[in-house]
Amino acid sequence: MPYKLGDIAEHLNAELRGDPECLISELSTLAEATPSCLSFLSNRRYIKQLESTQAAAVILDNKNANKCPAHALVVDNPYLGYALAAQLLYPLTDIKPGIHSTSSIAETARIDANSQINAHAVVQEGAVIGTGVFIASGCVIGSNVVIGDNTRLLENTVVCHHVVIGKNVLIHPGVVIGADGFGLAEQNDGSWIKIPQIGSVIVEDDVEIGANTTIDRGALGDTYIGRGVKIDNQVQIGHNVTIGEFTAIAGCTGIAGSSRLGKRCRIGGGCGISGHLEITDDVILTGMSAVNNSIIQSGIYSSPLSATDNKTWRKNVARFHRLDESFKKIRDEISEIKNG
């Protein structure tokens, strides 16, 4: 269903330089756009593509608007403009209220009539599910779980007992929320006694959680995911971790138990954050970083070496493993020279 450019401009709060009646049916990159497409320029790397784009209209900033060969939607932040336009053109699929006949719903579960429960989903005793909720096939909602309005749980997601999930949360397939944390006490013979994990998980409103991510329940007290936090795929969040609002965590990162991340942090992919640390607000961690100490000052932090050719790398690693020894030796030699 095509949209009028004027309506899109209004949705983006953009200045329209062009025809408000122009019809847009798709969103596309500058390079691949056809004359029914809206496109965007948010990265100067693509500025050459602007000149030759076939797009009917382009979202861009004022600085580049004069180079636009099509209708222009001028905004301060074209990437945000693109996001808003995409949300308008590609809205979430509508909820089809109803409970599929093959799902398994406990008698004591309370499910709002405007929610949708798909095939083979399971909702256990005492669970409370708000309005406009979507629960996909194969999900298992544990006993006494609470799920807020307009939240969507995609296929085969597991939410364990007593977990509380807010409104407008989006959970991708294969996620596990509220499994036991890794709590063990060692006995004298080296064997382990399991510590029952009696806390839960609280997921605030507007959170997104990527496919196959796991968030453990607290040992004592709860694991806490703040409002508007965005978590990518295959992230592991240990028991009693706290994540401050609007923090974003890229894929394959692991956060060990009881660590506390501040607000608006950006954690790159493949990072490892040790347990019992404090990471303050507005910390950026580049990908594959290992964090072993608390970070008390906002800023950008990094740790990994970057890949180089194997031959050079092997020589440098060999040097690294003798670094302390080598510097001591050099120091001694320099002292010797100085002292005659």
Added chain:
Amino acid sequence: MPYKLGDIAEHLNAELRGDPECLISELSTLAEATPSCLSFLSNRRYIKQLESTQAAAVILDNKNANKCPAHALVVDNPYLGYALAAQLLYPLTDIKPGIHSTSSIAETARIDANSQINAHAVVQEGAVIGTGVFIASGCVIGSNVVIGDNTRLLENTVVCHHVVIGKNVLIHPGVVIGADGFGLAEQNDGSWIKIPQIGSVIVEDDVEIGANTTIDRGALGDTYIGRGVKIDNQVQIGHNVTIGEFTAIAGCTGIAGSSRLGKRCRIGGGCGISGHLEITDDVILTGMSAVNNSIIQSGIYSSPLSATDNKTWRKNVARFHRLDESFKKIRDEISEIKNG
């Protein structure tokens, strides 16, 4: 249901300094305890909280017992005491024997009458399931799998054909045991021929396996998880790996094919262990370590750099990439100075 402090003391084999009739209904941290709570002091970091705790009783060691403002349960290892108390106060939920009407059970599967199979679980041909077993919703138990007594498989876990799982094992949601290992032979044109993985997986008694962890079946012969091994979430264990008893492996660690870990090892989170290595008993690997060589001596091993501010890190990484060259140059200059 509250417990008498005297009964708890007996369960912990603790010396009770206080009232055995005192009723305990909850376990809590020192800071959050109310007068019906039992708490514990196992980390000197929290010693200040001991003085002001509202707990009715505290598990602690003899050294700190005289500072305890509440009834004291004196033990050698308070963290172990906490674990044992938590097990007493928060026992596993009871099994409700029976097979849910929506599950799908092969005719040739043998399931003990005292086990519980939940909604939408699948048990395939020839599987043998012991007594007191719990199989949660969405689990798939492959053909000829054997599951020992009192083992619990949580939601959406997959156990592939012929895998053998011992007694008292706890498997968290989303786990996959017995998928094919990554076995490939290269052809001249660069394409790959799959090697059928004809071994299986043996999981011994008292093992715990975290959410979304994967354990591959052997190529020839079996992958082996020893007695009392504890594995956290999102761990990947390759084909024909052997893990010795009581070894614990934290989240996001990967162990490549055919490596053998000893007994009582502690593997930190996010580690990577290459294939075909031997790790001896009692090895501790700190988080994010990369292991490329066998470890033949017990002890603590590490490898990653820890995150520092990005600006300093960039300078140091640049230096690292010239490490061999730089040391050679310095050596030359020092030689030159010495030789006149």
Added chain:
Amino acid sequence: MPYKLGDIAEHLNAELRGDPECLISELSTLAEATPSCLSFLSNRRYIKQLESTQAAAVILDNKNANKCPAHALVVDNPYLGYALAAQLLYPLTDIKPGIHSTSSIAETARIDANSQINAHAVVQEGAVIGTGVFIASGCVIGSNVVIGDNTRLLENTVVCHHVVIGKNVLIHPGVVIGADGFGLAEQNDGSWIKIPQIGSVIVEDDVEIGANTTIDRGALGDTYIGRGVKIDNQVQIGHNVTIGEFTAIAGCTGIAGSSRLGKRCRIGGGCGISGHLEITDDVILTGMSAVNNSIIQSGIYSSPLSATDNKTWRKNVARFHRLDESFKKIRDEISEIKNG
């Protein structure tokens, strides 16, 4: 069902030095073989086991054939020979065409009559499933998905709407293909606007995907997995990534959005590849490597340090964190000495 050695030789295109009528019922390692076994020697490490093996026959190369105490199947590449023999002796289980009564199939889905849909599987509207396809229990096939002939999807796999999967693809349990990529635009207050992910995923023929791996759908345009690509367990592939044919990716590796990997690359386990990079053909990346820059030349690349004893490691890491400063200081001192 035993095979005649002559038939096996023919399947492998091997030169048989021995009795073509000899019956083989199993494949085994040299050390564990019994007189009904076929074995192989592909690694010189096991050459001593050749002399004492009980195997009826051994696959090996011409160089070692004269040392073989059993019937010999002489080939150029014994590891490939082993793979081919294993495929002959352990063929895939046959498809049992039919749709299980507990599965949930949309009316508009088209499923070939020679395919097998197991218990509790879900196939949604408009999905098209070829012939000889196997869909295991608990799988969810989204709307308008296309699945090519002879492809097998194992338990609890999720394929999201509009994803296209080729022929002879093998997908292990717990995989998620086509979940939303991690696309977010920041607002002024630090909160995030989700970018709808309107692309899809294309998986070409002969691909294998390991357990609990995730492959995200494209933001605009598609994520692309080339022909014959082999992916291990718990790999994360971001939106709009392209993987060239025959590339193999070991477990726990993450590839961030829009990166393009060439053909015949071998990516080790636990690697992290940043977004928007180009990796050319025939690149080998050793395990746990971090890639932050494009790689334009074929070859072997590496980055991690390898684990050493913790005490030495701590000293060397401390030196690393002062590397730039230390070298500057040494340079100054040497200059000072030289200049008098």
